[in-house]
Amino acid sequence: MKPEKFFDCVEVKHRGGQLIYEQLKIMTNQEELEFWDQATRELEVAKQKKHNQSLHPTV
DSSP, rough: OOOOOOOHHHHHHHHHHHHHHOOOOSSSSHHHHHHHHHHHHHHHHHHHHHHHHHHHHOO
């Protein structure tokens, strides 16, 4: 008997992809470029914060 699944990462990825698709399908090409530029900037900020926390952990 298989244990019950509590988290399905494939389902989560599909849901995330669907949400992004729904946002992008109504955008112009320029708006889509701006969307991805902003998402990239936010990711870079989050990665830098994570990196800084690993260098200077607070106790």
